[in-house]
Amino acid sequence: MQKKIVEVIVRHTSSSDWISFIYLAILLLIVAAKYINTNEFYLFFKLDFLKSYFAEKKRLKQQIIWFDLILFIITISVMSISMMQIETLKTNSDIVNFSHIGLFFSIIIISKSLLEICVGFFINKTDLILNYIFFKIASLGYASLLILPLTAILTYNKIQFEGFSYLVIVLFCLTNLVFIGNYIYRYRKYIIQDWYYFILYICSLEIAPLVISYKWLNS
Numbered sequence: 001m002q003k004k005i006v007e008v009i010v011r012h013t014s015s016s017d018w019i020s021f022i023y024l025a026i027l028l029l030i031v032a033a034k035y036i037n038t039n040e041f042y043l044f045f046k047l048d049f050l051k052s053y054f055a056e057k058k059r060l061k062q063q064i065i066w067f068d069l070i071l072f073i074i075t076i077s078v079m080s081i082s083m084m085q086i087e088t089l090k091t092n093s094d095i096v097n098f099s100h101i102g103l104f105f106s107i108i109i110i111s112k113s114l115l116e117i118c119v120g121f122f123i124n125k126t127d128l129i130l131n132y133i134f135f136k137i138a139s140l141g142y143a144s145l146l147i148l149p150l151t152a153i154l155t156y157n158k159i160q161f162e163g164f165s166y167l168v169i170v171l172f173c174l175t176n177l178v179f180i181g182n183y184i185y186r187y188r189k190y191i192i193q194d195w196y197y198f199i200l201y202i203c204s205l206e207i208a209p210l211v212i213s214y215k216w217l218n219s
Contacts, residue, residue, distance in 0.1 A: 018095040037067040071141040078144035085165040139179035
């Protein structure tokens with residue numbers, strides 16, 4: 001009996017070693033982000049829908065700094081972990097699958113950003129589109145850090161309620177919608193001027209990638 005218990009413990013420990021390393025890496029990245037760009041770090045977590053953070057970004061003329069790169073890595077990591085906690089993907093929960101999902105999300109976000117920049121160039125709204133891209137990536141990072149403790153709970157505790165993983169993803173999506181909704185409201189006068197392009201953008205560069213992601217993850 002004792003032998004079986006030991007075998008179960010060893011098997012569970014060895015199967016979760018890689019994800020424990022990922023969580024440790026994320027925590028180290030958060031600490032690094034704080035010490036590399038302390039001002040950006042505190043502005044990012046200020047409860048004003050990232051207004052102070054982006055006021056600083058505009059002052060720096062939207063330069064991509066170490067804080068942004070670290071935030072992007074954390075975002076991709078947390079998004080990948082949360083996706084792997086869906087019941088249909090748990091059977092393939094390993095470092096290879098985690099890397100594949102992370103690479104997929106990275107390609108989607110970077111490709112979308114490049115396409116959006118091209119759209120902004122053609123409609124002569126490059127600055128507005130760049131601001132929006134930076135804001136979306138920042139809101140993804142904010143939502144990722146918000147659900148990070150919940151993904152840890154799902155990882156290290158056997159929660160019987162299967163829908164909890166979906167609730168985490170819903171919270172992630174709602175957080176982004178609130179931030180982006182606030183952003184659209186602040187820039188509504190520019191959007192109203194080009195409402196046709198805005199609707200076209202939503203259909204082609206926001207909804208389409210979500211459909212592609214859903215189909216790829218379910219395959």
